[in-house]
Amino acid sequence: MKTKLSFRRKAVNAVMLSITGIFTMLAVGLLFFILGYLFVQGGFSLNWNFFTKLPAPVGESGGGMANALLGSAKVLLLATCIGVPIGFLAGIYLAEYAPPAFASTVRFVTDLLNGVPSIVVGIFAYAIIVQGIRVGFSTLAGGVALGVMMIPIALRSTEEFLMAVPGSLREGAMALGATKSRTIATVVVPAAIRGLISGMMLNLARVAGETAPLLFTALGNQFWSPGWRQPTATLPAMIYEYAKAPYEDWHRQAWAAGFVLLTLVLLVNITARSIVARGFAHKSR
Amino acid sequence: MKKIALLLSAGALWAAVAPAETLINGAGATFPYPMYSKWFNEYKKIHPDIQINYQSRGSGAGIAQVTAGTIDFGASDGPMNDLQIKEFEDKHMGTTILHFPTVLGADVPTYNIPGVNVSLNFTAEALAGIFLGKITKWNDPELVKANPGVKLPSADIIVVHRADGSGTTYIWTDYLSKVSKEWETKVGRGTSVKWPVGLGGQGNEGVTGQIKQSPNSIGYVELIYALQNKMLYGKVKNPAGEFVQADLASVTAAAAGAAKAMPDDFRISITNAPGKTAYPVSSFTWLLIPAKIADPAKKKAIVDFLGWMLKDGQTMTEALSYAPLPKEVVAKETKAIAKIK
Amino acid sequence: MATATFPRARPARRASVFRRMFSADSLARAGVFLCATAILALTALLLWELWRNSALARARFGFNFLTSSNWDPVAGDFGALPYIFGTVVTSAVGLALAIPFGVGAAIFLAELAPAKLSDAMTFLIELLAAVPSVIFGLIGIFVLVPLLNRVVPGLKEAFGFLPIFSGPFYGVSLLSAGVVLSVMVAPYIISVSREVLLAVPRDMREAALALGATRWETTWHVVVPYARRGIMGSVFLALARALGETMAVTMVVGNTPQIAKSLLAPGYSIAAVIANEFAEATTDLHRSSLTELGLVLFGLTIVLNAAARLLILATGKRAGQ
Numbered sequence: 001m002k003t004k005l006s007f008r009r010k011a012v013n014a015v016m017l018s019i020t021g022i023f024t025m026l027a028v029g030l031l032f033f034i035l036g037y038l039f040v041q042g043g044f045s046l047n048w049n050f051f052t053k054l055p056a057p058v059g060e061s062g063g064g065m066a067n068a069l070l071g072s073a074k075v076l077l078l079a080t081c082i083g084v085p086i087g088f089l090a091g092i093y094l095a096e097y098a099p100p101a102f103a104s105t106v107r108f109v110t111d112l113l114n115g116v117p118s119i120v121v122g123i124f125a126y127a128i129i130v131q132g133i134r135v136g137f138s139t140l141a142g143g144v145a146l147g148v149m150m151i152p153i154a155l156r157s158t159e160e161f162l163m164a165v166p167g168s169l170r171e172g173a174m175a176l177g178a179t180k181s182r183t184i185a186t187v188v189v190p191a192a193i194r195g196l197i198s199g200m201m202l203n204l205a206r207v208a209g210e211t212a213p214l215l216f217t218a219l220g221n222q223f224w225s226p227g228w229r230q231p232t233a234t235l236p237a238m239i240y241e242y243a244k245a246p247y248e249d250w251h252r253q254a255w256a257a258g259f260v261l262l263t264l265v266l267l268v269n270i271t272a273r274s275i276v277a278r279g280f281a282h283k284s285r
Numbered sequence: 286m287k288k289i290a291l292l293l294s295a296g297a298l299w300a301a302v303a304p305a306e307t308l309i310n311g312a313g314a315t316f317p318y319p320m321y322s323k324w325f326n327e328y329k330k331i332h333p334d335i336q337i338n339y340q341s342r343g344s345g346a347g348i349a350q351v352t353a354g355t356i357d358f359g360a361s362d363g364p365m366n367d368l369q370i371k372e373f374e375d376k377h378m379g380t381t382i383l384h385f386p387t388v389l390g391a392d393v394p395t396y397n398i399p400g401v402n403v404s405l406n407f408t409a410e411a412l413a414g415i416f417l418g419k420i421t422k423w424n425d426p427e428l429v430k431a432n433p434g435v436k437l438p439s440a441d442i443i444v445v446h447r448a449d450g451s452g453t454t455y456i457w458t459d460y461l462s463k464v465s466k467e468w469e470t471k472v473g474r475g476t477s478v479k480w481p482v483g484l485g486g487q488g489n490e491g492v493t494g495q496i497k498q499s500p501n502s503i504g505y506v507e508l509i510y511a512l513q514n515k516m517l518y519g520k521v522k523n524p525a526g527e528f529v530q531a532d533l534a535s536v537t538a539a540a541a542g543a544a545k546a547m548p549d550d551f552r553i554s555i556t557n558a559p560g561k562t563a564y565p566v567s568s569f570t571w572l573l574i575p576a577k578i579a580d581p582a583k584k585k586a587i588v589d590f591l592g593w594m595l596k597d598g599q600t601m602t603e604a605l606s607y608a609p610l611p612k613e614v615v616a617k618e619t620k621a622i623a624k625i626k
Numbered sequence: 627m628a629t630a631t632f633p634r635a636r637p638a639r640r641a642s643v644f645r646r647m648f649s650a651d652s653l654a655r656a657g658v659f660l661c662a663t664a665i666l667a668l669t670a671l672l673l674w675e676l677w678r679n680s681a682l683a684r685a686r687f688g689f690n691f692l693t694s695s696n697w698d699p700v701a702g703d704f705g706a707l708p709y710i711f712g713t714v715v716t717s718a719v720g721l722a723l724a725i726p727f728g729v730g731a732a733i734f735l736a737e738l739a740p741a742k743l744s745d746a747m748t749f750l751i752e753l754l755a756a757v758p759s760v761i762f763g764l765i766g767i768f769v770l771v772p773l774l775n776r777v778v779p780g781l782k783e784a785f786g787f788l789p790i791f792s793g794p795f796y797g798v799s800l801l802s803a804g805v806v807l808s809v810m811v812a813p814y815i816i817s818v819s820r821e822v823l824l825a826v827p828r829d830m831r832e833a834a835l836a837l838g839a840t841r842w843e844t845t846w847h848v849v850v851p852y853a854r855r856g857i858m859g860s861v862f863l864a865l866a867r868a869l870g871e872t873m874a875v876t877m878v879v880g881n882t883p884q885i886a887k888s889l890l891a892p893g894y895s896i897a898a899v900i901a902n903e904f905a906e907a908t909t910d911l912h913r914s915s916l917t918e919l920g921l922v923l924f925g926l927t928i929v930l931n932a933a934a935r936l937l938i939l940a941t942g943k944r945a946g947q
Contacts, residue, residue, distance in 0.1 A: 013840035020734035027731050027816060028747050030809060031754045034765060041768075057326050058319040059513045059605075086661050093658035106662050111935075113669045115927045117870030119897045120920040123904065124672050127679060136355045137310065148672075151665060181654035202756075209758020212872040212897070216905045219312065220340045222322060223329065231310055231338060236760045240873060243764050245490035246497050246514040251768075258761045269756045273749065312905075345906030352908065369908060441794050448881035450699075450906035477699040477906075484796060484892050485881030487902060498771065499796055 038262055042255030050256050055222050055233075061249040065257055067224050071139065071232035075218060076208055078143025078228065079150055083207075084200055087154020094155070095162035096184055107159075114152035121145050122213035130217060137231040142218030146207045153206070157199030161192040194275050201272035205265045211236035235261050305334060307586045312340040313347020313360030314452045315489040316507045317570045319605050320388055321360065324598050328590060335586045343488060345450015345476045351573050352376055357583060359573035362390070363455025363476050364552035373575075380577040383624055384551045385591060386569040387598075389540050389608035391531035392456045393518035393566070395511040396503040397496050398423060400438060405519040406431040406528040409565075412521070413465035415442055415503060417472075418482035423501060431528075438501070445495045445504035448485025450476040456568040457505045460556040464565075505566075508532075509606050523565040524557055535564035536608040543569075544611035551618070569610075577626050584625065591622050676921050682914035691918060697883050697899075699907075704915035706922060708883040712800065712893035713923070716875060717868040719804025719889060720811055725861060727808070728815030729850070732857075735816070736823035737845050748820060755813035763877035766806045771797040771878060774805070778890065793888040798880035801889040806874045811864035818863060818938065822856030823849060859937030866930040869923060872897035896923045 049064045056063030090110075094103045116124075125145035129135050165188050173183040189196070214237050225232035235257055242254035318341035325337040342350075344361035351359030352373045364384055365373070373382045394407055411427045414420035420427060424437040447454045455476045462469040472478050486492035486504070493510045496502045508531050511518040520528040529535045539558040547553060557565045572591075578584035595618055599609040610618070641649070683691065683704065694705025731751070735744045778795045785791045826849050834844040850857070880892020881902065896919050907913040 009840055009843065013842040016842045016846070017734070017738060020730040020738065023727050023730040024734040024739070024747060024751075026727070027751050027754065027812060031750055031757075034754075034757060034761070037765065037769065038761070057323040059509070086664055089658045089661035090665050093662040097655060097658065098662065102662075106665065109666050109669050111931065112928060113665065113672070115866065115924070115931045116672065117872070117897055117920070117923050117927060119870070119872045119900045120676070120924055121672075123679075123900065123917060123920055124675055126904070127675050128671075130355050131353060134354070148668065151668070155665065179649075179651040181651045185654075205756055209756075209760065211758070211760045212901055215901055219310075221338045222325070222340075223336050223338055226306070226308070230308055231340070236758060236873075239760050239764060240877075241490075243760075243767060243877065244487050244494055246493040246510065247490075254764060258764050261758060262761055265756055265758060266753055269753055343906055345908060347906075349906050349908040372908070443794070443796050448902050450903070450908070473700060475700045477903075479696075479698045479700070483882070484798060485894075485902075487876075487881070495798070498767075502796075 035262065035266070038255060038259040042252070042257070042259035045252040045256040046259065050253065054224070055238075059247065063249075063253070065233070065235065065238055065253065067221060068233040068235045068238045068257070069260075071218070071221070071225055072208070072235040074139050074225075074228070074232065075142040075146060075214070075234055076204060078139060079146035079207055080200075080204060082144060082147030083150025083203070084154050087151045088158050088196070090151075091155045091158025092162065092184060092189075095159045096180070096188070106155075110152045110155050113148070114156075118149065118210055119212040119215075121148055122216055124148070125213065125217045135229055137217065137219035138229045139218060139225060139232045140228045142214050142232070142234065143228075145213035145217045146210060149207050149210065149213065150203050153203045154200065157203070158196060161195030161199065162188060164195065165191045198272040198276045201268050201275075205268040205272070208265055208268075209236055209261060211240050307335050307582045309335070309337045309357045309583055309586055310340075311337065311347075311358040311360060311572075312342050312350055312356050313573070314344040314362050314570055315341040316344070316362040316390055316451075316453045316456075316568075317360065317388055317607065318489070319509050319513070320602060320607050323601060323605065324594065327601070328593065331593075332586075332589075335590070337586070337590065341488060341490075343447070343449040343476075344452030344455065347452075347573060348476070349450070351382065351575070357578070358575070358587065360387075360571065361455075361476075361573055362452025362568055362570040363459075364571060365573065377575065377577075380575060383574050383576050383621070384571040385574060385618060385621070386551050386571050386610055386614060387594060388602050389536050389567060389569055389610065391508045391536050391564055391567045392453055392460070392505045393508050393511050393531045394503060394521065395493070395496060395506050395516045395518040397500060397516065398438065398440075399500050401435060402517070403435060404517060404530060405435065406522065407519045408522045409461075409464035413461050413468050416444060416446075416461060416481070416483070417465075417468060418444070431522075440501040443499050443502035444480075444483030445486055445492050445499070445502050446480050446483045447488070447492060449487055451488075452476060452568075452570065453489055453505065453507055454478065456556060456566060459554055459568075460566045463557045508536075512606055521565050523561075523563055524559055525561045525563070527561055529562065529564045531564045531566070533603055533606065533608045535562055536567045537611070539563040539565070539567035540569070540608070540611055540614075544613040547614055547617055549621075551614075551621070567608075574625060576624055588622055588625055592619070595619055676917060676924065680914050680918035680921050682911055683918040684914075686911065687915075691915070692922070695883075695885060699903075699909070699912050702909065702911050704912070706896070706915075706919055708885050709894055709896045709899050709919060710922065711885045712803075712879065712883075713869055713895040713897070713926075715800050715889070715893065716803040716807055716879065716895055717865055719801060720807030720868045721861060721865060723805065723808035724812040724815055724864060728812045728860075728864075729819055729857060731812075731816045732819035732823055733845055733850070735820045737841070737849065744820075748817065751813050751816050754809075755817070757810075759810070759871060759873040762806055762810055762874040766802065766874055766878040770805060771802055774799075774802055782890075789887045790889045793886070793890055795890040796880065796892060798878050798892050799890050800879065800886070800893040803875045803879040803893070803895070804889070806878055807868045807871060810871065810874060811868050814864045814867060815857075815860045818860035819853070819857045822853045822860070822938070825856075826852050855937045855940045859934045859940075862930050862934035862937065866927045866934065869926055869930070870897060871895075872901050876901055896920070 052066050053064030125141050129141035129144050173187045214234050219231035221231045221233045239254050239257045242250035321339045344363050347359035347361045350356045408431050424439045458474040462474045486495040489506050489510045492504045493506050496504050520530045522528050538560050539555050543553050543555045555567050595615050602609045691706050695707045696703050696705045775797050834848045875895050876898035882892040883894045900916050904916050
């Protein structure tokens, strides 16, 4: 018996479910739109100059972002050297050694650190490095700012993946006479290595795009930045500077830089996730 | 694993070795940024071992950071006031900060009005009214009166000003304070003021960009930014009653009086200058250099650069539509370089 | 008969105190312990620096800082209200757009899409979360603002009587920033909501369907309410992200410290004003006020993150019952 009510309910059902489907398509489509737009605007501006030349004087064309690419690489390298070891080792402590109360405290404080807005981390790095120890605007200050941002995620992901290693592995090693630290170093960590590397890559990809903390730490540089104590150009900061300016040539370079940055970030993300996915697939066999 | 360790130690070594170059860092005004970026690029070509990095962040940042000691020199189009100079001296154990004029430039009222393809005439009352928010439409009688024959739309005026601390703002508000009592009491002059109306753009670059994208907008930018971006800018009525367009001649005319009356510390305002052909919103722009520079290599480099700037550098200004310094000022400045210890 | 000869067992002798203290094992333990405490020390240092550097402003203005609208560097008077207003409004607009959109997509991914498709699409949507903020800003300036310039006149014709759509539109506005934020936080809502919806026990769905409900009715009236707390948790997470967002907002919000009743008016946010004014704050009071703003923002995100965590945990516990 078909009643009006039943038709209306069916209609609502169909309509609402289609809407959710459309929303999902939109969400996925956005990603492709952004990538595509960047490629069309910037991909074609990617030329040899972009990767090899220094910025040209204001208003002249033909400049590039070679120094920004190197600057970003240096800042990220420094950030990784600061953030990852501290987060990783602290994660080991939380997963393997810490008494529960202390572990909760550290986790809580780390969450606090993670919640610090990136601009505030910039203020902190300025106060401590640029002004405090009088290094001035520098790759060092930028690296410290991004390194501080990397610590919470490094710690959380290390703890998570180490805790996922079955206890039997640890017990087996210790039964064979290995000390605790030996067990961790030679058995537990290698067992979790896929997750750890994946976590590190995701962490790196996240800070690679951060601009705000670099504004008053690394400042900027129209030339090469030697060493670690000089201001340096970085890719996200250049994108920001060029995007707000009126010069068409700078806009094109901003698109190109955006495309390069996004491609790198997405590639690292995809690689990181596939490492973990493959790992789990292997385990299930 | 060993390879990574090797690479890291190599990198650390490379960083630890002192660079053979002299590296100098400065930041500040966006007003002269096109000129400075050209100068420092050219200077590096002549002296490859001296690298002067200049970042345009606004005059406010230039003053703040040179006072904080995080950069070697600053740059500003609004000279430091006595309070700011005292603050510098307090932070640097008694040494003072010196002002060195570099070029002459102009703030122009640039706009983007669909349908208007000519340079408009702006009276002082018009500009004050627009920026005070009292003149809100393009076809306001004050504007129509000064521009017979131009069809101005009845659209709302979108005012764009600087969001950051800016010498360009200082020049503009200095001019408005001189021509409008109401502006002087209500807003005043400064690198960062409480704007009655308008949107904020970052740097001369940001303001130009914003105007380019906003129909019916108006803002004040340094001349070169309007020229390089092929934007229209208006003529401003000077105290002699003439509507003058900013260019090399009119800016140089504005500085004519200052050349003879230049004080020893070079801090002088030339807005609303007398003279039939003078452009009323002109200004010097200054490098802010500490009187005492600890590092001998940096001191030599800066002193040499200043010398070069006053001779060869001045020949490059016209290509970027900045007016060179008057001869009297150059002579006075060359002597003042000796004050840097 | 071959018997293996075991080495003669020697009685175990405990290593000396010195040996035990500096053995590799205890050094390793000390080392990782130090790293954990280093994080505590670092966070303490950060909070102390923020507190110390904002002392001047806190002493001068007290609670008036949060209620005053006057931000006047020349006169030395600083009030945070316009920035708090802008931060809250842009985030609210962002969420208002992202929640229906995000929860809708999460419903599709959790309830309707076949597992493989759902996984693949979620993967792509999570990549959207990885896009750097400055790139959203880039797209915001050059794509969204021109688009809004074309769409808003129509919007004003239809809804112009509402105060939130009154006044002139310049392209850069609270609305523009809100739209950009919605795109940036939607992936968080989608990802977490999807997880939470997937965790709802099957029998709830099956019971509803057995009673004759349609798929949609089951989802909307049974599953979603069950996962309500977790979804709210995802919203709080998204909000925390939106509040701290700097680059994308400053590029499209108009950088005007004012409290306007219209979304079409330009505004300012806490993170944006810090980014624009910090390097140039000449007076200690100005810098101190900006630091205090940073402290306010940090406080907001702490509260939200804590609330989010509690809510997501609450759903997890409930599902396990």
